[in-house]
Amino acid sequence: MPSPHPKTPRRRGFLRSLIRWLVIGVVLLWSLAALMLVAARWIDPPTTAVHLQRRLQAWMQHKPYRERYTFVPLGQISADLQHAVIAAEDARFYQHHGFDWHQIQIAADEDLEGDRTRGASTITQQLVKNLFFGTSRSILRKGAETTLVPVAELVLGKRRILEIYLNVVEWGPGIYGAESACRYYDGTAARNIGREQGARLAAILPAPLTRRPERMDKYSAIILKRMDQMGW
Numbered sequence: 092m093p094s095p096h097p098k099t100p101r102r103r104g105f106l107r108s109l110i111r112w113l114v115i116g117v118v119l120l121w122s123l124a125a126l127m128l129v130a131a132r133w134i135d136p137p138t139t140a141v142h143l144q145r146r147l148q149a150w151m152q153h154k155p156y157r158e159r160y161t162f163v164p165l166g167q168i169s170a171d172l173q174h175a176v177i178a179a180e181d182a183r184f185y186q187h188h189g190f191d192w193h194q195i196q197i198a199a200d201e202d203l204e205g206d207r208t209r210g211a212s213t214i215t216q217q218l219v220k221n222l223f224f225g226t227s228r229s230i231l232r233k234g235a236e237t238t239l240v241p242v243a244e245l246v247l248g249k250r251r252i253l254e255i256y257l258n259v260v261e262w263g264p265g266i267y268g269a270e271s272a273c274r275y276y277d278g279t280a281a282r283n284i285g286r287e288q289g290a291r292l293a294a295i296l297p298a299p300l301t302r303r304p305e306r307m308d309k310y311s312a313i314i315l316k317r318m319d320q321m322g323w
Contacts, residue, residue, distance in 0.1 A: 124223050124239055129246050131255060135162045136222060139259050142267060144225040159271035165254035168269045168281040171323075175289035176257060178317040180296060181214040185249060189215045189240040215240050218256045261299045262292070276304050290314040 142158065149156035165173070177184050183191050194211045212220075219239045224232045243252060262272035269281040269292075277288055284292070293314055294307035304311075 121235065121238065124235075125242050127222070128219075128239065128243050131222075132247055132251060136255065136259055139221050139267075140223050140225040141221050141259075141261055145261075145265065156265060158265045158267065159275060160259075160267040161270040161274075162258045162268060163270045163281060165250060165257070168254075168257055169284040169289065171286045172269060172273075172281060172284045172289035172292060173253065173257065174318055174321070174323040175286070175293040175314055176296065177214070177253075178321060178323070179290075179293035179314045180217070181212075182317060182321065184214050184253070187213060189213060189244040213240075214256050215243050215252055217260070218252055219243055221256070221259055221261075260296065262295065263299050263303075266299070286315065286318065287311065290318070 138160075142160065146156055146158065181191065183193065191211060191213050194213075216236060219236050220226075220232075223239070224236060247255070258268040258270070261267055262269075263275065266272050266275050269284075272292055273279055273281040273284050273288075276292065277284065288304075290311040291304035291307045294310040295302035295304055
């Protein structure tokens, strides 16, 4: 009966080689994402992982798909809409460096008590997820996202992070960015949006495929209250 032992070193060598190439592949992909973040300091993203994901889903389901995506400078998005989104999504946006550890602790405590009512992702985290990972959830995705968030904070800065986020975030089926959302829902440019309109638009961001601004009376009132508390 032939001994299996001579095959063992060959198998070990194969596994080592496979792991080595997997590590190299991961490092190359991470480096590419980091370089894309550096480029995003000056170049507006032509698309995102979420945009591509929705397009692929529509194709696979044989559904019609129309994409509305217009990138505008931050100065062409009303301050009221900017403030509403920050109040709704990341109240400590200008205080943290990519991770809101206070909010993470609150979310963790609520998880332990079985009463989770909010998320802990910052605008920077959501931007990285939108650009590179789509809406998928996994430990590997979260780990990669966590390592890219400091890069985004370092190379982009708060103003550019907010500008890109407001322009690429999903605001409804095929609707991406503040300008497209404002024209679709309110029939006007993003620069003309007032406080109440901004709060209603911000209120649909957690579930943009199912929510509509006109139905967001309760949550938009909460957002307006937060804006008042923040001096906006």
